[in-house]
Amino acid sequence: MSAKFFVVVGAAILLIAAVLYSLSDSKDYRSLNAKLTAAQIMHNPQRPLSTFSLSDHNGDVFNNNSLMGDWSLVLFIYTHCPDVCPTELANMAMLKAQLENKRSATIPKVIAITFDPLRDTPKVLKTYVAHFDKAFIGVSGDTQQIDQLVKDLGAYYERVIYDEAGKPITLKKHEPLPKDAIEKGYVINHTARVYLMSPDGQVLAGFPTPHKVDDMANDIELLIKAFEE
Amino acid sequence: MLNNIKKILFILVAFVSITTNAASHAHQNNHENHQITITDSWVRSAPINAPALGLFMGISNNTDQEVRLISAYTKGYKRIELHRTIDSNGVMKMVKQAFMPIPAHAKLHLKPGSWHIMLIGPEQVPSEGEQVSVNLKFNDGSTQTIQALVRKGRVMMKHHSMH
Numbered sequence: 001m002s003a004k005f006f007v008v009v010g011a012a013i014l015l016i017a018a019v020l021y022s023l024s025d026s027k028d029y030r031s032l033n034a035k036l037t038a039a040q041i042m043h044n045p046q047r048p049l050s051t052f053s054l055s056d057h058n059g060d061v062f063n064n065n066s067l068m069g070d071w072s073l074v075l076f077i078y079t080h081c082p083d084v085c086p087t088e089l090a091n092m093a094m095l096k097a098q099l100e101n102k103r104s105a106t107i108p109k110v111i112a113i114t115f116d117p118l119r120d121t122p123k124v125l126k127t128y129v130a131h132f133d134k135a136f137i138g139v140s141g142d143t144q145q146i147d148q149l150v151k152d153l154g155a156y157y158e159r160v161i162y163d164e165a166g167k168p169i170t171l172k173k174h175e176p177l178p179k180d181a182i183e184k185g186y187v188i189n190h191t192a193r194v195y196l197m198s199p200d201g202q203v204l205a206g207f208p209t210p211h212k213v214d215d216m217a218n219d220i221e222l223l224i225k226a227f228e229e
Numbered sequence: 230m231l232n233n234i235k236k237i238l239f240i241l242v243a244f245v246s247i248t249t250n251a252a253s254h255a256h257q258n259n260h261e262n263h264q265i266t267i268t269d270s271w272v273r274s275a276p277i278n279a280p281a282l283g284l285f286m287g288i289s290n291n292t293d294q295e296v297r298l299i300s301a302y303t304k305g306y307k308r309i310e311l312h313r314t315i316d317s318n319g320v321m322k323m324v325k326q327a328f329m330p331i332p333a334h335a336k337l338h339l340k341p342g343s344w345h346i347m348l349i350g351p352e353q354v355p356s357e358g359e360q361v362s363v364n365l366k367f368n369d370g371s372t373q374t375i376q377a378l379v380r381k382g383r384v385m386m387k388h389h390s391m392h
Contacts (some may be wrong), residue, residue: 082281129275
């Protein structure tokens with residue numbers, strides 16, 4: 001047998017060992033998918049969240065550490081949204097009430113991160129988010145940092161302006177807004193997934209639309225139980 | 230005798246006046262077009278600094294032809310637009326509409342996650358329980374003024390679908 005053969009076999013053994021090690025280092029939650037009615041497992045230890053630093057609605061730092069130690073539900077919003085975002089925030093308030101009614105041992109914090117930090121300052125978010133529940137946390141900050149978090153969580157948004165004839169124009173990702181965009185207004189097309197973050201500061205599951213709070217509450221209890229077992 | 234004539238004349242004038250008013254009122258009602266009926270109009274209660282509010286309702290078209298809602302007006306807002314939320318592979322798109330079509334003998338539901346009227350730039354966000362007077366204009370030339378109640382959308386959202 002040639003030396004080349006031993007090198008190939010050795011490399012293959014090392015690769016298998018590395019895969020087995022990575023799998024043994026974490027739980028596999030995919031088996032839960034059959035029991036879940038609203039959530040989809042997103043847990044992936046190979047792809048942890050990037051390091052980020054934003055501001056909460058009180059102006060305090062909101063970073064990776066802010067997601068650690070407690071369960072959280074993270075969603076992206078913007079306050080100029082008249083339909084989807086207020087619906088989502090109202091749903092989160094209903095979900096929290098549902099978990100309280102079920103006497104769930106763990107009620108996740110709700111964190112609403114803006115897609116639109118230009119208009120949604122921490123001060124704006126504080127007034128806006130508190131309308132739905134005083135304990136909800138609004139988060140704003142640097143666009144690039146938000147964009148990184150959006151990418152990490154598989155979310156998406158695009159800004160849309162209207163020309164003089166009323167025709168919609170979708171701006172490219174890093175295209176600056178026209179000077180009169182604030183005055184004339186712009187809307188944001190966006191995904192509306194809600195993310196369940198575990199106390200290690202990583203995403204465990206995502207809830208696509210439509211959000212049925214009864215199903216979400218049941219799944220959250222299942223996911224927390226599986227994580228803590 | 231003269232008094233009797235006066236009485237008869239008075240009764241005749243009163244009768245003509247009443248019937249004329251009634252006819253005029255009926256005519257106005259026709260002009261307002263009760264072939265289009267609006268039900269359960271409401272504005273979603275919003276934070277005091279909300280830059281935009283959603284107005285929802287049911288619009289029934291009881292005629293044999295499609296009618297279109299072409300505009301809505303209420304004072305105290307910078308702009309009012311007709312919109313529809315469309316779920317495009319999980320991306321919720323807010324699409325401005327030139328009009329809202331209501332097919333013949335059908336009802337269009339304006340509801341969260343679907344068709345809605347967007348009230349942009351309120352001078353003051355109305356409080357829960359308030360009534361907002363809104364004038365609706367249709368393509369058949371008719372108009373309707375409705376009183377939309379400001380309330381939470383929870384009842385509607387229990388069965389809410391994004392489609």
